[in-house]
Amino acid sequence: MSDRTAARSGSLLEAEQLTVGYGAAPVLRDVGLTVAQGSITAVLGANGAGKTTLLRTLSGLLRPTAGRVVLDGQDLRGVKVEQMVRRGVAHVPEGRGVVTELTVDENLRLGGLWRHDRADAKRALDEVYELFEPLARRRRFPGHQLSGGERQMLALGRALVGRPRLLLLDEPSLGLAPRVTAQIMGLLRTLRDRTGLTVLLVEQNVRSALSVADTGIVMSLGRVVANADAATLRDDEDMRHAYLGF
Template sequence: MLDIDDLVTTYGPVRALDGLSLWTQDASITAVLGPNGAGKTTLLRTISGLAKPTSGRVRFDDTDITGWSPDRIVRMGLAHVPENGGVITELTVAENLRLGGLWRRDKAGVSASMTQVLELFPPLVTRLKSQASTLSGGERQMLAIGRALMSKPRMLLLDEPSLGLAPGVTLQIMRVLEELRDWDELTVLLVEQNARSALSIADRGYVLSLGRVVAVEEAEGLLADDRLRHAYLGM
C-alpha cells in the first residue's frame, strides 16, 4: 500500500528525515515509534503532502505521489489525522464530519460513512449539533478520526492519537483501529509515543532515531527486545 524509499526532508540545515525507507502491507497496522525529535511527525507530513521532501520517493498504491498537494493525496485515498486532531472548533460536530467528505459526490456513500463513524464513536451521536469547542479531549480525537474516515480512505495516517487522553479512551480508539483493519481492511500508519499501546494492536513496528530507521520488526519482537525498549521506547 505504501512504499517509501530513501526519503530526505529538511528544515533549513536540519535533516528531519535522513534517508528513511519504510513500507506497509495492505490491511495492516504499522507503528512508527521513537523519542521526540526522531522524525515521526515529519514522516507523516511528508507522506500527506504537508512537507516537501528534498529527495527520495513516496509511492502509494503503486503511484508516485512525491510532492503532490494534500488535497490530491486525499482523493487518492490517503487521510492524515495530525497531532491534536486539528478539528475546527467553531464548527459543530456534524459540520466537521461533513467537511471530511466535502469532495465526494456519492451522497449515499457519504451518508453510509456518517452512519459508520457514529457507530464507531457512539459519544458523538448526542453531540452532532454541539460546537467542537465544547468536546472533551477524547471526543475531539474521535471527531478527528471520524472526519478523516468521511473521505473513505484506504489508508489512515495517525499522529499521536492517544496524546493527553485517559487510558480508557485510548483503549477505545485502539480497538476502533483494530476493527477498521480487520473488518474494513483499512491500512493504518500509527505514530505513537505510547509504544506499548501502539504495539499491542500493530502488526509491525519501525523505530526511528534522528530521522533514520534503527529497527524494524514484528510488533511482538519489538516488545520483547529489552535493548530497544530501554534505548528508544522508554519502556
Template sequence: MSAPATTAALRVTGLTAGYGPVTALDGVDVAAEPGHITAVLGANGAGKTTLLRTVSGLVPARSGSVHAGDVDLTGAAPEKIARAGIAHVPEGRGVITELTVEENLRLGALLGKARGRADTAIDDVYTMFPPLAERRRRDAHTLSGGERQMLVIGRALACGPDVLLLDEPSLGLAPRVVSQIFELLRERVEGSRLAVLLVEQNARSALSVADVGVVLNLGRVVASAPAAELAADDALRHAYLGF
C-alpha cells in the first residue's frame, strides 16, 4: 500500500481493530504532525488505548493503515515500529526499579533511532527534566510518582523518536505535577520535529497543551479540530469530555 501524500509524522487511516468479537476501533483517522501535540480524548472504553496499541503493533489491525512519514507500518512487528521512530509510553509508570535513572535512559537509547548518539539523547532528556539529572545515579525505586513519569517519558525520548505515543501520563499524579510535566512536554515539542499523540482522560489538561484534539466515542471519531475549538464547544465537552 502506498503512503498518502502528507507531511504528517504519523497518519492512521481507516483503522479498525479489536479483541475477539469486540470492535474497539471502527474506521479511525488520526494524524500527528511534527512539532505538534495531538490529544486523543474520550470516555473509558472509547478506544483510546487500543489506538496506541494498534499503532505500536501490540494489537493487530483488522483493516486500515498506519504510516510513519512515507513508511507503511501496517501489520509490522513492534520492534520494527520502534526502529522506524515510534516510541510508546503505555499507561502506568513502568520504570525498571532495580536500575538507576541513567541506566533506564541508556536502555531506552538502545531501542530506537538514537543508538549511535546515546549520550546526546540522554543529555537532552536531562535538559528537559532537571530532576532526573539531579537523581541520575539513584535507583529508580527511590523516585516519586512524578519523577517516575518523567523517567518513562525520558526513556522513550532517549530512543530519538519521530513520534511519541503517550497513554494517560496524568494517571495518579497530583494536578501540580501533571501541569509541570505537560508544560515541559509542550516546550520540548515546540520548534522540533517531534510529533506527540497524547491519549488522556483529563481532557481539560490535555487540550490546554495540545494543538489538535480528536474525540473518540465507542471506537469512532466524533470530532477532530484545533484544541481551542474543542475546548470552546460546550455541547461537545458536556457530551463526551466531562467538563
C-alpha cells in the first residue's frame, strides 16, 4: 500500500444526520458524509443547495438542531469556533475575507497568532511564501493592492499558517480568471500530496473541482443526493445534467 493510499484509508471528518436552519425551515436535512484523511472532497450543487451552510456548520459557526459532527473520532458538539481552529480546522469563507488595510505579511501572521510554538509559526510563514511566490514578492503590500487571485492566495495562506489538518474552502474560484482558477486548484492538489492536508471544497466550477477531487458530494435542496468518486460523477451523464449543469 502506498503512503498516499494509506493516508486515505481512514476518515478524518464525519457528519451524521445534520439538520440545520436559520429559522423555522431547515436548510440542511439529515445530511451525512464522510471525508477521508488526506483527500480532497468536492461539495457540488446549485445555488441554494446548502453547501455554504454545510461548511459553516462543520466549522462551528452554526449549530445543528439535530445530528453531530465528528473530527478524528471526537464529537464536536458544543465546541467553540476558536477551539475548532486549535483542533486543526481552518475555514476560508466565500469572498476571501482579507483585511485590506493590513499588509500581506500582517494578514498571514494573523493566521498564527494563537500558536505558542513561535519557531514553527515562523517556519509555517516561510513555507507559505515558498508555496505562493506572488505573495513573497508583495509581502509589504496592503491587501487592497492585490489582484483577486492574490487575495485568494492570501486567504489560503493565512489558513495554512495555522497548520490545519482540515481545510474548509468555500468558492475559491469566485470571480477569478480561468488561468488563476487552475493555479488555485493545482495548489490544492500540491498541498494534499505534499502535506497530507484534507480539503472539503465547495465550488460552483464543477469541472475544476472534479479535476482535483478524489470524491464528490452532490447536494440538492439541503440533502445529499450523490456521493461517489470524482471520476464516476464526471462520467455520469444523468447526474451532470440533473444537478451539475454540464
